[in-house]
Amino acid sequence: MNSSYMKLIDNLKYLKLNQIITHLDETIDFMNKNNLSFTDALFKLTDYEIDMKEINMIRSMVKVAAFPHLKEVKDFDFSFQPSINKEQILDFTTLRFIEQKENIVFLGSSGVGKTHLATSIGIAAAKKRTSTYFIKCNDLLLNLKKAKLENRLERRLKHYARYKLLIIDEIGYLPIDEDDAKLFFQLINMRYENKSTIFITNANFKSWGDIFQDPKIANAILDRILHHATVINIVGDSYRLKDHIQKEHKS
Numbered sequence: 001m002n003s004s005y006m007k008l009i010d011n012l013k014y015l016k017l018n019q020i021i022t023h024l025d026e027t028i029d030f031m032n033k034n035n036l037s038f039t040d041a042l043f044k045l046t047d048y049e050i051d052m053k054e055i056n057m058i059r060s061m062v063k064v065a066a067f068p069h070l071k072e073v074k075d076f077d078f079s080f081q082p083s084i085n086k087e088q089i090l091d092f093t094t095l096r097f098i099e100q101k102e103n104i105v106f107l108g109s110s111g112v113g114k115t116h117l118a119t120s121i122g123i124a125a126a127k128k129r130t131s132t133y134f135i136k137c138n139d140l141l142l143n144l145k146k147a148k149l150e151n152r153l154e155r156r157l158k159h160y161a162r163y164k165l166l167i168i169d170e171i172g173y174l175p176i177d178e179d180d181a182k183l184f185f186q187l188i189n190m191r192y193e194n195k196s197t198i199f200i201t202n203a204n205f206k207s208w209g210d211i212f213q214d215p216k217i218a219n220a221i222l223d224r225i226l227h228h229a230t231v232i233n234i235v236g237d238s239y240r241l242k243d244h245i246q247k248e249h250k251s
């Protein structure tokens with residue numbers, strides 16, 4: 001082994017260019033066999049490094065987004081839920097709605113696939129390096145309340161307002177008091193016409209007055225959410241109970 005080769009390996013190690021190290025021998029062989037220029041070979045090697053950087057970047061974007069699982073559109077059985085328009089969901093994964101700063105609302109009873117589909121869209125966004133964050137409504141409100149107590153509400157609100165896509169799951173599943181409702185309103189107001197949000201709820205809009213314990217604030221929230229939004233109302237059976245339902249039909 002010539003010493004400049006070993007010195008090169010040392011340099012690459014120092015620079016942490018591990019992909020170049022991995023592909024160095026094959027690229028040198030390929031270069032010699034095919035009369036590849038130095039520029040072409042270097043281009044090929046740096047491409048390996050960039051590909052890995054992209055993969056790692058996507059991995060970390062997905063990790064940072066805190067999805068409950070990594071289920072994608074391809075894992076969704078659209079034939080089980082005929083009220084859903086597959087093309088519409090696929091269109092969301094192009095992220096056109098984020099460009100247009102529009103919202104999506106998934107509305108429907110338990111187990112119809114709301115969290116699954118919202119997560120799929122979130123993963124598509126994170127994969128395209130769109131800053132995305134998934135949070136349950138109750139956790140969001142707890143965090144905001146804590147921040148308020150610690151005199152850092154403004155900073156926390158700005159933090160949640162910055163994500164290009166925020167997914168708020170399980171709205172209306174747990175009680176929201178008046179103070180919570182105000183905090184929620186503040187965040188929605190900051191994101192309104194500025195950033196896209198996916199809202200997931202099992203409660204129809206008429207009952208939001210009760211959920212937020214104040215019809216006025218509920219109206220103000222809904223008004224902003226729905227101004228530029230597509231509502232996906234899923235009417236169907238729970239996928240969680242799929243096997244039970246099949247058994248019942250058989251017996």
Ligand SMILES: Nc1ncnc2c1ncn2[C@@H]1O[C@H](COP(=O)(O)OP(=O)(O)OP(=O)(O)O)[C@@H](O)[C@H]1O
Nearest residue numbers: 075076077080081109110111112113114115116239
């Ligand atoms: N059509 C489907 N094809 C494949 N898996 C599905 C489908 N619908 C739901 N699931 C799966 O069933 C489970 C429940 O779905 P999901 O969590 O999306 O329900 P949900 O509408 O959010 O219900 P909840 O309101 O109770 O939170 C998940 O594991 C999800 O991946």
Ligand SMILES: [Mg+2]
Nearest residue numbers: 114115169170
């Ligand atoms: Mg859910």
